[in-house]
Amino acid sequence: MKREEVLMEALPYIQQFHGQTIVIKLGGHAMVDEEVLMNAIKDAILLHYVGMRVVLVHGGGPEITEKMKALGKEPKFVGGLRITDDETLEIAQMVLVGKINDGIVSLVARCGALGVGLSGNDGNLIMAKKIGKQKVVIGDEEHEVDLGYVGEIERINPEILDTLLKNNYIGVVAPIAIDRAGRSLNINADTAAGEIAVALGAFKLINLTDVDGVMDKERTQVFRRLRVTETEDLMADGTISEGMIPKIGSCVRAVRGGVPHAHIVNGNKPHTILLELFTDAGVGTMITE
Known part of the structure; x- marks a missing residue:
């Protein structure tokens, strides 16, 4: 009876979400x-098989840091953003695209669905420009620090994702963008997920993290x-x-861009x-307009 109650409680939501696009940002x-x-991917695949269009966006900051240290390169950050020179960008691409993205696609296949891995370079999916120099206070003095190949998103071109979703694939996106000169840029994965949700006209953005939601x-x-x-007000x-803060920023951007609901779980x-x-009842925080 309890199983029956659970299924019947889920039914109206499944009906409401059928055919809708759900963007899930994998983090923490x-x-x-x-x-x-694997638990998160199994959830995503269930959504896929009950008729939703699923896109997974992932980060990988800790693994980039670990790889940099293993190669004898000390990570440096300004305002939470990684200073990204040529070598750091190469490491980030290797970790995000070559390792994490490929690994997620493999796990999707292991669970019985078809996934396709993408970075922002594929089909000009994520167009960005260099953030450039940022002001930082060192001691009592303010300095300008060049973040290198760190980008801020200018435009999402969702055509390649739309094509995959229409053909019953799960899209898996790594947060590497491309600028107008064809150079790769490192971007924030939370921001990418929010912008992709807006561009796809998603019904929901789900942001996975390590806490139960927004707390008092x-x-x-x-x-x-x-x-x-x-x-x-809470910020x-x-x-x-x-x-x-960046997770809330991503959710706010998505909701203001037309996504009806954003969740942090x-x-x-x-x-x-x-x-x-x-x-x-839900188990996390849902953000709406």
């Missing part, structure tokens, strides 16, 4: 723990639903801070994507 421990990643200032309670204006008073717990989408 899903990028370093294969079991956690005392870190004792999760906000189940937030409006965009409320997230701005202003410091309730939303540090690593949650804990990817470390099994099947939180399904519980967030197919139950009345």
Whole structure:
């Protein structure tokens, strides 16, 4: 009876989401723990087989850092952005495209679906420009630091993803972009997921992280639903801070760009994507206009 109740609770959501595009940003421990990643991919494949168009966008910052150190190169950051010279960009591409992206596509296949790996270079999917120099305070002085090959997104060209989705593939996107001169740029994966969701006209953006959602200032309670204006207030008073800021920024951008719902859920717990989408209570934070 309990199984029947669960299935019947999920039915109206499955009907509502059928044929819709769902963008899932894989982050947190899903990028370093294969079991956690496999749970997320199984959820994504279930969505795929009940009729949703699924796109996976992944990061890989910790693995890039690990690879840099193994090669004797010390990572440097400014305002949370990695300073990316020629060698660092080559390492980032090797890790993001050659290792992580390919690994996710393999896991999708292992679970019985067809995935295609892409970077922003493929079909000019993600067009960007160099961020350039950023101001940073060192001691009592303000300096300008060149971030190198770090990009900010100018445009998403979703045609290649649309083609894959129409032909029953799951798209897997690595956050490497291309500029107008054909040079690769490293971009923020949270930002990429939000922009891709907008460009595809997605119904939902789901951001997997290592916490249960947006929490109150005392870190004792999760906000189940937030409006965009409320997230701005929570950032202003410091309730939303540090690593949650780019995730909220991605969600806000998506919602303001026409995506009806953006979610932040804990990817470390099994099947939180399904519980967030197919139950009345949900398990994370849903952000709406």
